[in-house]
Amino acid sequence: MRIVAAKKILKANDQLAAENRARLDAAGVFGLNVVGSPGAGKTTLLESLFAKLKGRLRPAVIEGDIAGSIDADRMEQIGVPVVQVNTDGACHLDANMIAAAGQELDLNEVDLLAIENVGNLVCTAGFDLGEHLRIVVLSTSEGDDKAVKYPAIFQGSDALFITKIDLLPHLNFRVERIAADLRRLNPNAVVFQVSAVRGDGIAEAADWLAQRCSKRPR
Amino acid sequence: MHELSIVDALIEQVKETLDRSDERGRVLRLELRIGRLSGVSSQSLRFAVELLAPGTSVEGAEVVIREPKAVCNCHACHAQVEIDELVVECPKCGSDDVSIEGGRDLILQSIEVEE
Numbered sequence: 001m002r003i004v005a006a007k008k009i010l011k012a013n014d015q016l017a018a019e020n021r022a023r024l025d026a027a028g029v030f031g032l033n034v035v036g037s038p039g040a041g042k043t044t045l046l047e048s049l050f051a052k053l054k055g056r057l058r059p060a061v062i063e064g065d066i067a068g069s070i071d072a073d074r075m076e077q078i079g080v081p082v083v084q085v086n087t088d089g090a091c092h093l094d095a096n097m098i099a100a101a102g103q104e105l106d107l108n109e110v111d112l113l114a115i116e117n118v119g120n121l122v123c124t125a126g127f128d129l130g131e132h133l134r135i136v137v138l139s140t141s142e143g144d145d146k147a148v149k150y151p152a153i154f155q156g157s158d159a160l161f162i163t164k165i166d167l168l169p170h171l172n173f174r175v176e177r178i179a180a181d182l183r184r185l186n187p188n189a190v191v192f193q194v195s196a197v198r199g200d201g202i203a204e205a206a207d208w209l210a211q212r213c214s215k216r217p218r
Numbered sequence: 219m220h221e222l223s224i225v226d227a228l229i230e231q232v233k234e235t236l237d238r239s240d241e242r243g244r245v246l247r248l249e250l251r252i253g254r255l256s257g258v259s260s261q262s263l264r265f266a267v268e269l270l271a272p273g274t275s276v277e278g279a280e281v282v283i284r285e286p287k288a289v290c291n292c293h294a295c296h297a298q299v300e301i302d303e304l305v306v307e308c309p310k311c312g313s314d315d316v317s318i319e320g321g322r323d324l325i326l327q328s329i330e331v332e333e
Contacts, residue, residue, distance in 0.1 A: 001243070003329045005235045009228050009250070010324060092220055123220035126257055126324075151304045152257045184306040184314045 013127055016095035020102065020130025027107035030213040031115065033129050035153060036137030038119030041163035041196060043071045045137055046114055048196040050080055052206035053112070057213055060110040062101045064093040064118045071116060081105060092123040095130055112213055125152040133212055139164040140173040147181040154182055159190040161205065166195040221258060224324065225266035229274050231326050236275060243332035245279040254302050255288045255321035288321025 008014065024031045034042050043063075050059050060081040063072045072084035083101040085093060098115060105113070115131060117124045136157040138146055141164060147154040154160065160182055162175060179191050190208065194201035232245065252258050260283045271277045287300045294313035301309070301318070308316050 001241055001331045001333055003235060003239055003241060003331060005231065005326045005328055007231055007235070007326050008324060009224055009231060009326050012227055012230060090223060092223070094223060122257065126220060126224075148306070152255075181306065185304075 010126065013095045016099055017128035017130040020095055020098050021132070023102065024107070024113065024130065024132070025216070027110070028216060029107050029110050029113050030133070030216040031113050031129070031131035032209070033115050033117060033131035033134040034137060035117045035121070035124045035134065035157065036119065036161075037121050037139075037142060040119070040137040040139045040142065042116050042119070042137045043074055044196045045161060045163055045194065046116065047074065047078060048194070048199070048202045049206050049209060050078065052202055053210060056210055057111040058109060059112045059114060060105050062093075062098060062105075062113065062115045064097070064116060066090070066118060081110070087118055091118055091120050092127050093117050093129055094127045098129045112209070121146065121150040121153050125150075125156055132216060133158050135159045135161055137161045137163055138178070140167050140171050144173045144175070144178040145181075147178050147185055151185055154189070155186045157186070157189060159192060159208075162191065162193045164195060165193045165200055166198045221262040221266040222270070224258060225263060225270050228267075228326060229270060229276055232276050232329055233274070235326075235329060236331070239331075241331040245276050245329060246332055247280045247282060247330040248276060249282045249284070249327040249330075251284050251286060251323045251325040251327050253286050253288065253321040253323040255304055255318070256324050258324060260285060284327070286321060286323060289319045291317050291319060293317070 036042050061075045062083050062085060064085045066087055066089055069084045072082045075082035083104045085097050085101050115129055134157045136153055182189055192201050192205045194205055252260055264281060267281055287302055290299045290301050290305055292308035292313055293315040295311040297308060297310040299309045307314050
């Protein structure tokens, strides 16, 4: 007996993601999924953006890590409400983990919920978490060929944040090369060049994020 | 590595589908459609099934994987070319004015159950 199922294998995740998004919408919270390799500077970028957005938006963070709470500790130190999710080996967050973590936060006190995904350019691409916007963070030291080598993550993201641009004089990273690759893969994506240590581009990126947040349903 | 969580979801899907049908027999075969651009490796997926199937309803089932290709539509030379992996340029004329269609399926197509 052959049963025709014809169902998306990740249907359960997609449904949970839709529920997460509805829950954020109901509370007037803007969800941001932050993806990128380990060491790309995701936590540092969030710290810089939150500092710039102080007084304008109330942030909270879900930190996804395989183990430990180093990043969550950093968020606590700057006074941002944070929930640590340990995936116990899993290489990405999924919508179910976010549903559980979201219960730990008082969403009525939050405008921007940043979800810092597990450091990974491959597996994080396939799982909708219920966010409104996804940004991919790539540091200059990782090389300018990454959009072509990991197309799925770059195609599915709304913006590329090139971090550590203060290192450009020491590297052969060509911003124009990755920008051109991204234009072909994902013509609508926005590109930001930032340096958290020098502060380059942070104000512009924070304004953009605040503007995107202001369009969320209330 | 995300093939493990995909197989986890797959086993759940199979169980749900069987629960809703009247079939109580052993699962003989699963037919999946895993597009070439889905980011999922069929080889890793089979390995994950071997790891996770024991003790579940899909234990011992044959896994048949179809891997549909994607199509690159060129807006410059109007060629339609089947592709196995993502391209950013038309394989025929080299134009970057292309759109890619399909190849991203991650689908449980059918379940064959012993009568």
